[in-house]
Amino acid sequence: MLSQQENEILTQTAAGTPAGNYFRRFWLPAMLASEVSAPDGPPVRVKVLGEDLIAFRDSHGRVGLVDEFCPHRRASLFWGRNEECGLRCVYHGWKYDVNGACVDMPNEPPVYGFENKVRIPAYPTREYGGLVWAYLGPPDHIPQLPKLEWARVPASHRYISKRFQETNYLQAIEGGIDSSHSNFLHATVDAFRVTDSYVERVKNSANLRAKYHLMDKAPRFTVKKTDYGLVIAVRRNAEEDTYYWRMTQFLLPSHTMIPYQKGNSIHGHCWVPRDDQTCWVWTISWNPDEPLSPDDRDAIANETFVHAKVEPVTFRPLRNKYNNYGIDREQQRTTTMTGIHGFAAQDQALQESMGPAVDRTRERLGTSDTAIIATRRLLLQEIRALQDGHEPQAARQGDVYWVRSCSLLLKREVEFDEGARELMKAEV
């Protein structure tokens, strides 16, 4: 549980709020680079941290990210014309460059020189890992880009999807780090019941998750604070002398990695506040060694795992709350716990059902919620430290993001951080 005040501190990210200030110390994914693919191409709306912005790629290929509204009469620059190194408001012709400077004001006499005095808010951007990242914080605290493995692999080794979710970002993160929900929400009915046929099917599986995940429904949680955030280690009984460990990273301010098994592709998320009631869910799959496999591409195309198909302009998933996420009650009765297709839609359905910003004073947590408690406490600690004048260290040290999640079997006497040390290092 959290106090109402703590809940508000964590979930409100508009400019000037404590968490808003904190998020504004990091580079944040703002859009797919492909959304602004061509110089002088169409501008696009971007909403992040409660700010309505417009992105455009200018004639030189630079990506500008500016306030959506022209300061003259507050018309939206979304309707603007992207031309000759600037975005021109089509209402009265005022034009802005990628730095927000007004470079032309044709409806005012040149003698006034108004254009030299007008600026709109503009934020720095960087293209990195297939995304355009934005920094919305103070110019004297520009951070380093996080050295995330997925951002450094060739484009062929990576797939990124973006979806719109109607919850506060924190609700979404909490789903991402909550290892115990997958035993239920993402399970088949057979797996949930651990039927004989299920056990028979998975007993010789090379997939550790399939083999061990559901055999122990009450896993033990360990958290460790790190220089990038947290590693959340979840231990399940495996064989008589071994435990099955799954390590998830929470990387400040809002990245997570799903435990991966060596030899498979890796998956992760970044959850970016859009405003206090909605967020952007960035989902990344990558293979550090080779292009994504046909199986990976099939899982993406068929939405069987973490990616969801979305409407191209709004990025709202095609399975959404307005069509009950396509729930199939017969399938729920016979096959899967939810009757909803795909992990992404399953997560989104349950997280959105909690309302856009859940009242955490009314929760009933238990010891299986340790990862959620740790993440909240770490974020609160970081936010309060910034309020006291201490800049977030992770924002200044992109190298600390050089990690991987993992899952593995370890002898019962081996500590997870010893046994998994090599596996948790990124390589690319």
Added chain:
Amino acid sequence: MDLNPAHIVTVTDFSRETLRNVIAHLEVSTDFEHLVYRESELDAIWSITGFALKSDGDPAQREALAKLHQGAHQAHDLVADRRPAQAAALLRRFL
């Protein structure tokens, strides 16, 4: 009693034994991780006592249960405020 602040106490009830175990762990907790575990245990006690309060029970015990429920909440907030020793002292009143 396995007294290691890096281990989570299993909380399945709000018996004196459970409270003693949680208190003992509170008294030796210092690190961020320890306090997270203690907070989760107090969350669990608060949750279980909350469920018990909502069920039909002996009216004579309800008052004591309500006080423990409230005490778990206060202890939780003390741990959140990095004051585990005060949280332990507060919980001792319920032994």
